[in-house]
Amino acid sequence: MGQKYDLQHERVKHLDLTQYSQVESGTTVGETVNKMRAEHRNCALVTQKGKLVGIFTDRDVLHKVVSSPDAWNKPVDEVMTPNPFTVTEDDKAETALLEMNKRHFRNVPVLDSNGHVVGNLTHYALIKFYADQFPEALYNLPPNPNQISDSRVGG
Amino acid sequence: MTEVTLNLTRKDFVSDQMVRWCPGCGDYAILAQMQRVLPELGIPKEDIVFISGIGCSSRFPYYMDTYGIHSIHGRAPTLASGLKLTNPNLQVWVITGDGDGLSIGGNHLIHTLRRNIDLKIILFNNRIYGLTKGQYSPTSLPGTKTKSSPMGSIDPAFNPTAVAVGVGATFIARTAATDVKHMAEMFRRAAHHKGTSFVEVYQNCLIFNDGAWDYATNPKTKHENIIYLEDHKPLIFGKNKDKGIRLNGIHPEVVSLDEVDESELMVHYEDMPDGSLSYFLSQMRHERGMPEPMGVFRCVDEPVYEEEVLQQIDLAIEQKGKGDLQQLFYQADTWVVEDESSGQNGSNGQGGNGSVPTLGVDEEYVGVVFNDEASSEPYFSPTDTLSTLNPRQPLIASQDISLGEAIQKLHNLDVGLLALVDDNGKLAGVFTEGDVLRKVAGNVTDLDATPVKDFMTTNVTALKEDDTLAQAIHLMSIHKFRHILLVDDDNRPVGVLSSRRVAHYIQDNFAEN
Ligand code: SF4
Numbered sequence: 001m002g003q004k005y006d007l008q009h010e011r012v013k014h015l016d017l018t019q020y021s022q023v024e025s026g027t028t029v030g031e032t033v034n035k036m037r038a039e040h041r042n043c044a045l046v047t048q049k050g051k052l053v054g055i056f057t058d059r060d061v062l063h064k065v066v067s068s069p070d071a072w073n074k075p076v077d078e079v080m081t082p083n084p085f086t087v088t089e090d091d092k093a094e095t096a097l098l099e100m101n102k103r104h105f106r107n108v109p110v111l112d113s114n115g116h117v118v119g120n121l122t123h124y125a126l127i128k129f130y131a132d133q134f135p136e137a138l139y140n141l142p143p144n145p146n147q148i149s150d151s152r153v154g155g
Numbered sequence: 156m157t158e159v160t161l162n163l164t165r166k167d168f169v170s171d172q173m174v175r176w177c178p179g180c181g182d183y184a185i186l187a188q189m190q191r192v193l194p195e196l197g198i199p200k201e202d203i204v205f206i207s208g209i210g211c212s213s214r215f216p217y218y219m220d221t222y223g224i225h226s227i228h229g230r231a232p233t234l235a236s237g238l239k240l241t242n243p244n245l246q247v248w249v250i251t252g253d254g255d256g257l258s259i260g261g262n263h264l265i266h267t268l269r270r271n272i273d274l275k276i277i278l279f280n281n282r283i284y285g286l287t288k289g290q291y292s293p294t295s296l297p298g299t300k301t302k303s304s305p306m307g308s309i310d311p312a313f314n315p316t317a318v319a320v321g322v323g324a325t326f327i328a329r330t331a332a333t334d335v336k337h338m339a340e341m342f343r344r345a346a347h348h349k350g351t352s353f354v355e356v357y358q359n360c361l362i363f364n365d366g367a368w369d370y371a372t373n374p375k376t377k378h379e380n381i382i383y384l385e386d387h388k389p390l391i392f393g394k395n396k397d398k399g400i401r402l403n404g405i406h407p408e409v410v411s412l413d414e415v416d417e418s419e420l421m422v423h424y425e426d427m428p429d430g431s432l433s434y435f436l437s438q439m440r441h442e443r444g445m446p447e448p449m450g451v452f453r454c455v456d457e458p459v460y461e462e463e464v465l466q467q468i469d470l471a472i473e474q475k476g477k478g479d480l481q482q483l484f485y486q487a488d489t490w491v492v493e494d495e496s497s498g499q500n501g502s503n504g505q506g507g508n509g510s511v512p513t514l515g516v517d518e519e520y521v522g523v524v525f526n527d528e529a530s531s532e533p534y535f536s537p538t539d540t541l542s543t544l545n546p547r548q549p550l551i552a553s554q555d556i557s558l559g560e561a562i563q564k565l566h567n568l569d570v571g572l573l574a575l576v577d578d579n580g581k582l583a584g585v586f587t588e589g590d591v592l593r594k595v596a597g598n599v600t601d602l603d604a605t606p607v608k609d610f611m612t613t614n615v616t617a618l619k620e621d622d623t624l625a626q627a628i629h630l631m632s633i634h635k636f637r638h639i640l641l642v643d644d645d646n647r648p649v650g651v652l653s654s655r656r657v658a659h660y661i662q663d664n665f666a667e668n
Pocket residue numbers: 153154155175176177179180181182211212281285286359360361362363
């Protein structure tokens with residue numbers, strides 16, 4: 001027993017991180033968006049020679065791109081959030097998640113000890129961690145609520 | 156033929172049948188992943204068929220909104236083979252279990268694997284007969300005490316992957332129903348393989364054999380007991396990836412990476428032409444103190460049976476002309492049996508009304524599971540209703556507004572989801588920031604002249620306020636929903652829950668304890 005205990009003993013690298021697109025600084029907004037589309041990602045991390053310099057998400061597309069057609073050909077650097085808050089893969093999972101909540105971030109890039117991006121921490125990580133602890137209650141459910149019969153085949 | 160984009164979603168694969176597995180059965184997670192993976196394959200629903208035998212797992216086809224046959228005990232591979240040979244355009248999945256596939260159907264399974272017909276076989280292994288209420292099965296470990304083996308079973312356990320290797324199956328994989336992402340990946344790989352794909356899924360029967368796979372699925376211990384296979388990579392495992400497998404003579408052994416260099420470890424090759432490496436892997440069993448491999452054991456390209464058969468048929472037709480089936484039937488002694496007893500066939504009252512016989516619930520066993528609240532209860536209850544999470548008011552607009560207006564609304568309130576309703580206030584669809592990214596930006600020049608209707612998602616999966624937190628976490632963890640819309644009984648949007656809200660709720664409850 002004790003989920004708090006368990007989470008306290010996990011590092012960020014033990015969590016299920018979310019996938020992201022990676023683009024080099026200077027890439028145009030249009031190219032970035034197309035890459036995110038092709039890779040089915042909601043978040044792009046912008047790097048310069050391997051080092052993270054910014055983050056660009058679907059929320060930025062909503063606020064800064066879709067209604068301003070001239071943004072399309074500009075470098076992504078102009079619309080991204082520069083120098084985002086990051087955590088490292090060896091940070092304690094619980095601390096990282098608390099920090100993320102406190103600062104109201106939805107995407108927190110994860111770096112390795114050399115400062116290279118290795119993942120993207122989102123709320124999914126906590127939900128997935130929790131679900132993994134209770135597969136019977138959380139994974140083993142019918143496709144729709146109540147789509148379950150009282151007369152059982154087995155037990 | 157013109158290319159049509161299918162745009163199927165998981166909902167397209169959900170049937171309207173009530174699911175009759177026990178609450179909490181591992182079969183549900185397998186169903187959910189199948190419904191998640193199939194829309195990605197780009198195959199029309201009507202070209203997909205699920206064929207099963209008999210057993211709990213074999214009810215699977217009812218719950219998939221595709222063609223399907225709940226067939227004869229152990230015989231799913233035979234029906235599937237026939238179907239695939241007559242209509243090779245279909246994607247045919249076989250759903251079987253350890254009892255159905257390895258006991259009564261063992262022979263069929265072996266020969267199907269040997270022939271390499273392009274079928275996708277998923278074997279749900281729970282090491283027990285569930286449907287018939289708990290007798291030991293071919294995969295039960297020796298010593299398993301059940302109703303049919305009160306003093307412990309004596310039979311050595313069947314090793315499904317070893318058998319598959321032995322008969323030369325061209326695609327062999329193993330996964331666990333609790334390992335949802337990995338399982339989805341194995342289904343994808345199986346779907347893309349040309350030839351027979353065989354996937355063994357560790358599935359928990361919580362009524363009759365609860366915890367049979369605990370060593371391989373419990374998040375606290377599994378990383379020490381299983382090893383994820385990666386093609387062309389050394390065999391490394393452990394939570395901190397600090398152990399590996401080295402070959403000592405002809406025996407694999409566990410070594411610590413503190414003492415042994417990575418270069419000494421066994422390296423995995425999925426496409427090794429002979430089966431020796433996969434056989435090694437299949438022999439790594441928990442009961443022998445070895446970590447059990449999870450992933451693709453073997454994936455090789457070999458000629459596919461139906462292609463060769465069809466070539467022979469074409470050749471035969473070319474050489475001898477098209478045959479006449481009628482003529483073939485009547486060429487030898489044939490006679491007609493007169494029906495003297497007409498009127499007596501069929502309706503003798505024994506289930507003749509076409510209804511599916513219903514097996515009653517065995518209260519004795521259901522009680523065991525559902526009165527036992529002790530062991531794995533989380534701090535907050537997954538049965539909390541969604542209203543206890545204080546869902547936010549959703550942003551609502553008429554479905555007749557323009558794309559420009561919809562985007563303006565999301566922008567002004569800085570939210571990710573807009574619920575769109577018809578004239579009666581009922582949910583018609585949703586439009587999200589994800590849609591802006593994926594479909595709109597850069598593609599639409601005049602936002603104000605374009606109706607949002609053309610870009611909204613219809614057929615939305617919405618929950619109700621009195622649905623449980625478990626349902627929300629299910630959608631978010633398995634299907635990666637970032638928002639869940641709540642509707643009332645009249646399908647009017649009444650709330651929205653973001654993954655952030657759910658994560659906060661979980662975390663607040665961690666903190667309190
Ligand atoms: S008896 Fe076991 S395998 Fe069958 S539905 Fe119930 S839990 Fe699942």
